[in-house]
Amino acid sequence: MNETLTETRTTELDDPSDSVxxxxxxxxxxxxxxxxxxxGRLAIQSVAxxxxxxxxxVLDAVRRAQENGEVTVGAIAEMLRIDPSRASRxxxxxxxxxxxxxxxxxxxxRRIVVVMTSLGKNLLAEIRAQKLAFVSEVxxxxxxxxxxxxxxxxxxxxxxxxxxxxSRDKDTPx
Numbered sequence: 001m002n003e004t005l006t007e008t009r010t011t012e013l014d015d016p017s018d019s020v021x022x023x024x025x026x027x028x029x030x031x032x033x034x035x036x037x038x039x040g041r042l043a044i045q046s047v048a049x050x051x052x053x054x055x056x057x058v059l060d061a062v063r064r065a066q067e068n069g070e071v072t073v074g075a076i077a078e079m080l081r082i083d084p085s086r087a088s089r090x091x092x093x094x095x096x097x098x099x100x101x102x103x104x105x106x107x108x109x110r111r112i113v114v115v116m117t118s119l120g121k122n123l124l125a126e127i128r129a130q131k132l133a134f135v136s137e138v139x140x141x142x143x144x145x146x147x148x149x150x151x152x153x154x155x156x157x158x159x160x161x162x163x164x165x166x167s168r169d170k171d172t173p174x
Contacts, residue, residue: 023157037053038134039127039130039131039134040053040056040127041053042130043056043123043126043127043129043130044056044123046126046130047119047122047123047126048097048099048119048123050097051097051099051123054090055090055093055094055097055099056123056127057080058076058080058087058090058091058094058100059094059099059100059116059120059123059124060124060127061075061076061079061080062076062100062114062115062116062120063116063124064079065079066115066116069107070105070106070107070111070113071113071114071115072111072112072113072114073087073088073091073112073114074087076091076114091114094120097119098117098119099116099117099119099120099123100114100115100116100117100120101114101115101116101117102114102115103115
């Protein structure tokens, strides 16, 4: 069966008029692979085996949200599109596991914010290391010029994808 799939993909690659449909099919294959969350599972296994993938989602949301200032449970819930009570439960669990901690806001001491602990930062670093190792292995035999070209085009593609998604997403605050 793998030979048949390989032959089909090779044939598809030979037809330049098939480029846009080929991108769509390739995106589906990538979604299926990333849906298995291999990189996240490897990072958890290496650094904090008792965590779950939902913890990584929250940790990544904290990382992204802190670029814009202090992070609240409400901001996490909004970013992950989950109920605030669910976000609060996950954050509480992560505080109990010493991945996150709560502290008073520097801007308004009445407000509680969420920050990463050293363990949380180590976990993010491990996720990044796993991701880079994985990508490096994929492109190991590629000429540097192809890697450079692919990186620019992939970034351009994802930027366009995000822009279209955000312009059409009814749930995104505008």
